[in-house]
Amino acid sequence: MAEKTIDRASISLSEGRFARFEAIQWWQQSLLGDARVLVVGAGALGNEVIKNLALLGVGNLLIADMDVVESSNLSRSVLFRPGDEGKPKAAVAARAAGGLYPQIRAVPLVGNILSDLGMGCFRWAQVVVGALDNREARVFVNACCAQAGRPWIDGGIEVLSGIVRGFAPPQSACYECTMGQADWELLARRRSCSLLARRALREGGTPTTPTTASIIGAIQVQEVLKRLHGLDCLTGSGYAFEGLMHNSYSVRYPISPQCPWHEPQPPIEAVEHWNCDTPLRDIWDWAAGRLGHLDAIDLSRELVEGLHCPSCSVEQCVLQPIDRISADQAICRKCGVEMTPQFLHSLGQNSALLDLSIRQLGLPMWDVVWARRDDAMIGIELAGDRPVVLKKSTETQHGHPGNHEAGGSPDK
Numbered sequence: 001m002a003e004k005t006i007d008r009a010s011i012s013l014s015e016g017r018f019a020r021f022e023a024i025q026w027w028q029q030s031l032l033g034d035a036r037v038l039v040v041g042a043g044a045l046g047n048e049v050i051k052n053l054a055l056l057g058v059g060n061l062l063i064a065d066m067d068v069v070e071s072s073n074l075s076r077s078v079l080f081r082p083g084d085e086g087k088p089k090a091a092v093a094a095r096a097a098g099g100l101y102p103q104i105r106a107v108p109l110v111g112n113i114l115s116d117l118g119m120g121c122f123r124w125a126q127v128v129v130g131a132l133d134n135r136e137a138r139v140f141v142n143a144c145c146a147q148a149g150r151p152w153i154d155g156g157i158e159v160l161s162g163i164v165r166g167f168a169p170p171q172s173a174c175y176e177c178t179m180g181q182a183d184w185e186l187l188a189r190r191r192s193c194s195l196l197a198r199r200a201l202r203e204g205g206t207p208t209t210p211t212t213a214s215i216i217g218a219i220q221v222q223e224v225l226k227r228l229h230g231l232d233c234l235t236g237s238g239y240a241f242e243g244l245m246h247n248s249y250s251v252r253y254p255i256s257p258q259c260p261w262h263e264p265q266p267p268i269e270a271v272e273h274w275n276c277d278t279p280l281r282d283i284w285d286w287a288a289g290r291l292g293h294l295d296a297i298d299l300s301r302e303l304v305e306g307l308h309c310p311s312c313s314v315e316q317c318v319l320q321p322i323d324r325i326s327a328d329q330a331i332c333r334k335c336g337v338e339m340t341p342q343f344l345h346s347l348g349q350n351s352a353l354l355d356l357s358i359r360q361l362g363l364p365m366w367d368v369v370w371a372r373r374d375d376a377m378i379g380i381e382l383a384g385d386r387p388v389v390l391k392k393s394t395e396t397q398h399g400h401p402g403n404h405e406a407g408g409s410p411d412k
Helices: 029-034 044-056 089-100 120-124 135-148 181-191 195-201 210-228 280-291 383-390 392-397
Strands: 036-040 060-065 105-110 127-130 152-158 161-167 237-242 249-252 268-271 296-308 315-320 340-347 368-373 376-382
Touching: 029 210, 036 044, 036 120, 044 060, 044 089, 044 152, 044 210, 060 089, 060 120, 089 105, 105 383, 120 135, 120 268, 120 376, 120 383, 127 135, 127 210, 135 152, 135 181, 152 210, 161 210, 210 237, 268 383, 280 296, 280 368, 280 376, 376 383
Parallel strands: 036 060, 036 127, 060 105, 127 152, 268 376
Antiparallel strands: 152 161, 161 237, 237 249, 296 315, 296 340, 296 368, 368 376
């Protein structure tokens, strides 16, 4: 690699925090200071990503994770300390990022990405970084990034090996393009499981080491750095690190002709005066005025409208994403049998649920809903929630903390 000649006289004892970065010819520190990055996962891999982003002076982070710090995290996670046990990983990581770089605005989002992370967070970000450990979460992130038009960098680690992949649909292959028939069958099997079986599948962890997390997290952040500067980076391609014999290699993924994320996506409009407490009927009336009339409002994610007991036919109204349903809720109080969920995807004109708000329907803050008429569709971002979500950064900087799959295995 060619070396760049640096004038040593220009480097003094009083040089600025980022002087060694700014000695790089193409480097733009102000670009990093203004950057907005969503990090999904604050486990071992997410720790390395957050640490590196803070050291580089990235100015704005959203950190999403549902878990709390446990003793087993302390051997693999650079941002956690023994006194952090029992505290939310996202909040601890955000606070630690502020310790590394006091000017950072790091917002913890404590919740399960499948149910608690609004799609507005993806639209806010310039780049999304995934430190996830299962297919279902990756499929969700991929769909949100495709709909929001945002690139994302997926990372996975297991024992001494790992992989980094960059996706920018619709222009490049996306995560779904990399999935084979066996992947889809495993995902379908998980989705068809009962409520209690789905919960059991989330238990346990992936065998990892801090060394592998350090390598893969560094490569992910290097990809963020290159993408923000407009340099060549992983796009529809990946880098596989094989740590046992160091037989590492790169791979390129073709766009799958069956993948739905490579056509132009519907436009999304941010409405600043609407938030999660806005009645859906107001949104319906506004969208009907834009499209002439509506067939339906489609939701950003699947909700459980109710639970049905197959034994005694008891019905229970729920209106929550499936991942928010507790083990106690899944059991019929009358006969003790596990109940069956009834799912909700869309609302028609005559639905009584239109009188509810986004919050009452069970959707998260700062979300997007889709108004549909025939083949025409527009997305509506409830942007009135944005300042409430981002305000958490102020609380984090003062040490007050504000459940996602963390860890970062290649896939489960």
